[in-house]
Amino acid sequence: MQEEMLIEEMECVYKKPHTLTDEYMHYCPGCGHAVAHKILMEVVDEMGIQEDIIGVAPVGCSVFAYNYMNIDMQEAAHGRASAVATGIKRVRPDKYVFSYQGDGDLAAIGTAETIHTINRGENILIVFINNGIYGMTGGQMAPTSLFGQKTSTSPYGRDVAHNGYPLKMTDLIAHLPGAYYVTRQAVHTPNTVRKFKKALKNAFEYQKLNKGTCFIEVVSNCPSGWKMTPKETLTYIEEKMLPEYPLGDIKVPTQNKN
């Protein structure tokens, strides 16, 4: 009896965002997608925009995002998320629109759509999960794979003479005048998670201003594709990924005043 009393009196200090469904996630243990989904939905909750937001999730591990995000969503063909998001935003300009894309999707097959969507300054948010590998298809080399990185299609390591260089999409698109806010974040430590959350909030606030595209890269992991334990991937992010993809804002609005 006394024990029950104690439980009842405990203060709830943290709970799952209610915009995240109770669906069992298909992501592998330790995958950054789960954290990124949760934080994204937490921001949607906190801003109270659950009923005014439409998301787009294209082919890749996150194609099932609509199972976990309790908002209106569209699945998109591989690489076409930003074109789909453009279509939605153009006919529903009063709604918040975002796409959630992986590196194969955004930086390989969807490069043209990504560049042109941002160059038009579409008032959407693009969340770009960069884990340097194709997760869903089983760990093939991505445009963002690191020098020497071993994948199922670069079994001897990525050779730049043969495969070219890791593509730094975020640095590239920051040069486009249509890009309003461009930042590179991560979700592998409590501190990076906090910063990612702040970036998401900024991006949705900026979307109200109709000033252009907001772009958040998230340097993430892929325990299964990288053939590492989740814990090992955290070290790999710190030691290998971040030197190539340093965290921080790349383009911030110079003036938010009218």
Next chain:
Amino acid sequence: METNKSEIRLMKGNEALAEAAIRAGLDAYFGYPITPQSEVLEYLTLEIPKRRGIVLQAESEVASINMIYGAAGAGARVMTSSSSPGMSLMQEGISYIAAAELPCLLVNVVRGGPGLGTIQPSQGDYFQATKGGGHGDYRLIVLAPSSVQEMCDFVFEGFKLAEKYRNPTLILSDGALGQMMEKVEFPEDGSLPHQIPTWATTGKKGRERNFITSLHMEPEKMEEINLHLQKKYKEIEENEVRYETFETDDAEVVLVAFGLPARICQKTVELARAKGIKAGLVRPITLFPFPKKIISDLSKKIDHFLVVELNAGQMVEDVMLAANGNCPVHFKGRMGGMLVQPEEVLEEIEKIVEESLTLNAGQE
């Protein structure tokens, strides 16, 4: 200019189609320039800012068809148009649109192929239009106009059918129809009301969430989706077949042609009749659903079908299937952007009639 009343104007097929789209309540158009259909995009970029709707020139046909997917999924009345090579680029997106059951209007102003081909008229995309085109088992509703007036009328018809069945509708035109000028009478602006469908992704205010997808990992579920689509296509086949006949009542040789060649063949029928040959014409208006029954019925009472197309023989396969061996099915085609002439079709008829007379004489 007064634009909300019905009126008669002299216009190019492409422009008539674009004007009709605005009057039919188009919410958004996404497209990419390609000859011989660029006037559609040009007309809309000129007119829409003065009237209503959204028009956006995309970076490619791949992007424009996916913008269509997004906007249709958000419940807007949307259209894109292109010509053959551009339509090839759209096929993946069209397959997704058909699978997710999004209504939209597609227009192919066909040019001669294969490859980069030519910018002249062709019907070489019949297979692509009627048999799916992209991956998987799906169908478009396909309308084949044969005049500038129908380039206008079929826009209204196309939106109606697309929204009724939640299925993409394709207007299969050609380079000549797109470019030639004729008199066209427009319906009133706003005569085709549109409501945002309840399944659209517009933000989940006051309801459960909606999502648009074509992904179903469980094969049982995916088969269920396929069966549902097939049931819908069957329903379309039962209810939406459209065709025209000309002089078929007593005909012995019946021409089958769609689009512009059907008008050329009508002249051939007149020329043949003047020579005492009992010729007639069937003009399929819907290419999917294909007018199988009229072909089947006629095949039991006529001597010959002659299918005339601007390709190497594509619709002729559907005519043969419907005729099912009841009578011979002949073919006359021109390719690469060439049009058929009424006289050369007449020569073909005369050849067929002569050959069968010789054959009959030999048997007697």
